[in-house]
Amino acid sequence: MKVSTGIKNLDVIMDGGFIDKSFNLVYGGGGTGKTLFTFNFLLNGAEQGNNVLYITLEESWDDITRKLPDGMRKRLDAIRDKFHYLDFGSLRPVLGREIMEVNVLTEAIASSIVVNNVSLVGFDGIAPLSIYYEDEHKLRSVIFNLSQSIKSYGATTVFTSEEIDGRSRYGTEEFVADSVIRLTYNGTKRRLQILKTRGTGFVGGKHGLEISSSGLRVYPKLLFPEGKAKPMPESMGILKLDNMLGETFSGDITLITGPPGTGKYLFGLSFLKNACKHGKNGLYISFEENIEKIKRRLDDLGDSRKLCKVIYIDPKNEDIYKILWQLRALTKDTNRLVLHGMNMLSTSEEYEDFIHAFLGYMRARGISTMLTYSTTQIIATNTLGDEQIVNRADNIIKLLFAEIGGELKKILVIIKSHSPTHERGLVEYRLGKRGVVIVGKIEGMEGVMSGTPTKQMEIKKRVESFFK
Numbered sequence: 001m002k003v004s005t006g007i008k009n010l011d012v013i014m015d016g017g018f019i020d021k022s023f024n025l026v027y028g029g030g031g032t033g034k035t036l037f038t039f040n041f042l043l044n045g046a047e048q049g050n051n052v053l054y055i056t057l058e059e060s061w062d063d064i065t066r067k068l069p070d071g072m073r074k075r076l077d078a079i080r081d082k083f084h085y086l087d088f089g090s091l092r093p094v095l096g097r098e099i100m101e102v103n104v105l106t107e108a109i110a111s112s113i114v115v116n117n118v119s120l121v122g123f124d125g126i127a128p129l130s131i132y133y134e135d136e137h138k139l140r141s142v143i144f145n146l147s148q149s150i151k152s153y154g155a156t157t158v159f160t161s162e163e164i165d166g167r168s169r170y171g172t173e174e175f176v177a178d179s180v181i182r183l184t185y186n187g188t189k190r191r192l193q194i195l196k197t198r199g200t201g202f203v204g205g206k207h208g209l210e211i212s213s214s215g216l217r218v219y220p221k222l223l224f225p226e227g228k229a230k231p232m233p234e235s236m237g238i239l240k241l242d243n244m245l246g247e248t249f250s251g252d253i254t255l256i257t258g259p260p261g262t263g264k265y266l267f268g269l270s271f272l273k274n275a276c277k278h279g280k281n282g283l284y285i286s287f288e289e290n291i292e293k294i295k296r297r298l299d300d301l302g303d304s305r306k307l308c309k310v311i312y313i314d315p316k317n318e319d320i321y322k323i324l325w326q327l328r329a330l331t332k333d334t335n336r337l338v339l340h341g342m343n344m345l346s347t348s349e350e351y352e353d354f355i356h357a358f359l360g361y362m363r364a365r366g367i368s369t370m371l372t373y374s375t376t377q378i379i380a381t382n383t384l385g386d387e388q389i390v391n392r393a394d395n396i397i398k399l400l401f402a403e404i405g406g407e408l409k410k411i412l413v414i415i416k417s418h419s420p421t422h423e424r425g426l427v428e429y430r431l432g433k434r435g436v437v438i439v440g441k442i443e444g445m446e447g448v449m450s451g452t453p454t455k456q457m458e459i460k461k462r463v464e465s466f467f468k
């Protein structure tokens with residue numbers, strides 16, 4: 001049987017939560033959320049009808065509850081009769097170090113568990129035990145005995161310890177514990193990592209953690225898609241482009257990559273507009289601030305606003321795993337999705353995990369996804385810009401500029417598609433009021449991708465004159 005951790009989304013990556021009657025360690029540096037984690041665990045338990053017990057050895061109960069965020073304090077007020085506490089933090093200055101003697105502690109805890117019929121215990125901060133037990137070996141056996149005692153009364157416990165040099169304070173806690181969770185905070189990002197669960201599986205790696213007024217929430221690094229949608233023929237929404245690609249399907253991932261000014265967003269809008277015309281829902285998410293231009297162009301393309309939404313997500317101030325879970329929620333009723341400006345996200349060190357989870361999920365859900373990526377070089381660029389997407393995309397369309405006849409022309413080239421017979425030539429396109437217009441193939445030129453092409457005949461002539 002499992003006991004809920006009470007933290008949103010954490011049970012999912014812990015195979016249902018804590019094992020019943022287990023002793024679970026949460027450790028981390030100062031301010032990483034250990035106390036609030038413990039509170040969240042107990043609050044949720046009390047809200048489910050359990051009697052819970054909070055034990056503090058360090059800070060006083062008054063200090064701790066004064067610092068609780070408003071939302072959590074309200075939750076506490078609502079279940080106050082089920083929430084019991086032992087305030088050794090206040091008693092210690094009065095009764096001295098002997099209060100930390102294990103028999104005294106164990107007896108007080110045991111009687112509170114029995115008297116109040118407690119099933120969940122939060123033991124916040126074990127550091128003060130070292131005041132009484134200076135010898136490390138002794139301290140280890142004390143923690144072990146304490147865990148055995150609480151377990152024997154049938155309670156499930158979260159206990160906390162500080163992190164020192166990447167380990168929990170005494171090292172021992174990790175061996176005593178049935179599960180170990182590590183919290184970190186670098187001033188901008190909070191992370192939660194499950195390091196061990198006895199007897200059950202868990203999703204490894206670092207997950208996003210958010211503390212808000214009402215409590216804690218985990219943003220797992222995975223999205224857990226259910227089932228697999230059947231691929232159906234799909235359209236890019238641009239005349240002639242479908243033929244050039246050969247074939248496209250729902251659930252496909254299409255990358256549009258190129259320098260600024262090549263109209264990547266219009267490829268995205270045409271893709272959505274076409275879906276909306278056929279009664280499907282389209283969502284355009286931009287990681288670039290200026291979405292007014294995109295909204296205006298969507299209007300220009302026709303009345304699509306009812307089915308096509310345009311949203312801005314700020315990649316600099318949002319956690320990448322939170323964005324991942326936002327995308328999951330936002331695409332609930334979406335058939336086609338455009339993410340504009342993936343380059344704004346790609347600097348995150350967790351970008352690879354994000355792409356893996358996100359693209360796998362969209363593909364499984366059958367949501368056709370177009371991603372635009374802005375490369376920095378205007379002319380003569382060999383890069384596709386994004387290794388992570390390139391490796392996973394079904395279709396890759398590269399946009400570029402080339403100087404032809406004294407004019408900077410827009411060229412597209414299909415790098416990859418499902419079809420082995422896709423168009424291999426370089427194709428000129430224009431951006432018009434009605435979207436992207438395919439002009440035609442560039443014929444008789446060489447070196448177009450270098451940005452400064454020459455006529456094929458000229459090369460031939462030069463080669464001939466060389467051999468003369």
Ligand SMILES: Nc1ncnc2c1ncn2[C@@H]1O[C@H](COP(=O)(O)OP(=O)(O)OP(=O)(O)O)[C@@H](O)[C@H]1O
Nearest residue numbers: 029030031032033034035036037069070211212213
């Ligand atoms: N309403 C809130 N919204 C967002 N963050 C909050 C809110 N209230 C508190 N926090 C954050 O929670 C963290 C404090 O959590 P907590 O007291 O649980 O940490 P701790 O690991 O127990 O710290 P210590 O080691 O000092 O005991 C702080 O980083 C604080 O900024």
Ligand SMILES: [Mg+2]
Nearest residue numbers: 034035036124
């Ligand atoms: Mg604390």
